[in-house]
Amino acid sequence: MTIALALDAGLAVLVLAVASWTVGARATFPAVVGFVSYGLLLTLVWVRLGAVDVALTEAAIGSGLTGALLLGAAARLRAGEAPAEERPGAILRLVAAALSATVAAALAAAVLFLPDPAPTLAPAAAENAAATGLGNPVTNVLMAFRAMDTMLEKVVLLLALVGVWSLAPDPLWGGRPSPSHQSDPHGVLAFLARLLPPVGIVVGIYILWAGADHPGGAFQGGTILAAMWLLVMMAGLTEPPPVSRRRLRLVLIAGPAVFLIVGLGGLWLDDAFLAYPVAYAKPLILVIEFAMTLTIAATLGLLLAGPPERKLGR
Amino acid sequence: MADYLVASSGFVLAMVALGLVRVVRGPVAADRMMAAQLLGTGGIAALLLLAAATEVPAVVDVALALALLDAFASVAFVLGGSQAQAGGPDATESHEHGA
Amino acid sequence: MSTATVFGLFSAVAAGLGLYGLITNPQPLRKILAFNLLGSGVFLFFGVVARRGAAAGFGGDPVPQAMVITGIVVAFSATALAVALVWRLFQETGRATLNSDASAGARASGADR
């Protein structure tokens, strides 16, 4: 047993302990803190699995944004928590345990009896990498080989945001979402919100740029930008924009729209939807990624900000 | 050398994981958040050690992203807590139910 | 045993734990947590498959990795929508539970809503 394998085994045991705490803790808030720790440890697991692109996404979204979303929600919902005696009865819990154990056993069996050698699309991705001129195979898959998935995923993000907005009561429609915090403009939070975003924006753009040839890309860069925007809003240095603002909506649809236009252009210039002309593949992908980064940053930020809670013009 | 770095990565991780006992014991929310914060710093250190051990420089970028977003969740926690106690519709409403 | 097997077995247990929590926890926020746990188990399963598909000089098969990245973002947007729903439920009823039994109903109507 090598040291690295011992580290893996220890990490797996640790993450499982944290996961059990998340499921089993009595109160909600400690469970959420457990979940935030779980997301962080998961980042390490992804690194150990050699999936650095996924580790970056997990670090930014899994532990960062999701953690902030759930911690904020847990703190606000504390008053409405159901008392512990509302837990289901022993029989239901037993049945649930049996069902979950069966599912886990089936997945474990699938892991142990995976075909050997494993089926893989890596050689196909390597062969066609020259067509795009990008060095990062994951970006190639996201932006070219499976571009349809990525485009539709942008649409899903947009639909989720429409869903969140539509939860606002009628009179507030079109107003501002409210992470409105009247915090001290000279306090520590405002200090952090002035110092961190410039660094964060540089890092976000760097990660977007690095994504062409190394792990990184639009998702990860956009998430970091979203976090910086939210930090400035939380510190009360800027107001969240009213959801009816036209410029905001243009930013929100920029990513899928550019994707769609380029895709339709492929239909016209080349032979298929989303087929990039080989000579322009790399610049086209970069244009799409740039638009997508803006859209992702705006959408994720507004998803976290929640539905409109204040009337327009106040 | 790589083995030493992997082992130290495991050691740092084990240390901050022990700190997670505070998440279980509390007693107040701030204690739990502190344990999560220590885990964040330890996780960053472990990632950097792994990056050096495996010589994959991109792992440093992951640590960079974590360092940026580490503060973010804690800020949301503090603000969420102060918002819930400072009033707003939720605080008064829960009061009605208690009465 | 290899790294992939260790984390593969781990992913199976994580998915099972998430499913259990999803069924048995009464509070919606806890169900959201459990659902994310279940999802992360499935994502890790993909990660293990990707790891085993390492070939052609890549550390892993890029296709499952790209799918997981898409999945993580979609899971976040679903979580945000779910949290917004719970928050609205709480604003409407003063409670954040899904139980619609007599006591919950009485308390909700007692709040004159």
Place this chain on the structure above:
Amino acid sequence: MVRDVFTVLAVTAGGFFFLAGTVGLLRFPDTLTRLHALTKADNLGLGLVVLGLLPRMQGPLGMLKLVAIWLLVQLAGATVSQLIARAARPGGPPP
């Protein structure tokens, strides 16, 4: 060789501070002293690890990133401990 010795020394010292931070977090009697132990120890711990790894990075960009990570954690740690300390005061959010 000298580089390796330097790395081992600094990283080991860093590990010691993580140990100290955890012991403080677990053994100190109340929230604010625990916060003190935590912030002092974990920033020194990470700082020493970063110091030990600096000579192993390829090129100035790698080194710059390492130092940036340490500075970011310092900044975030200092701010967040202020905020957490306020939340931990009487009248802060309940457990």
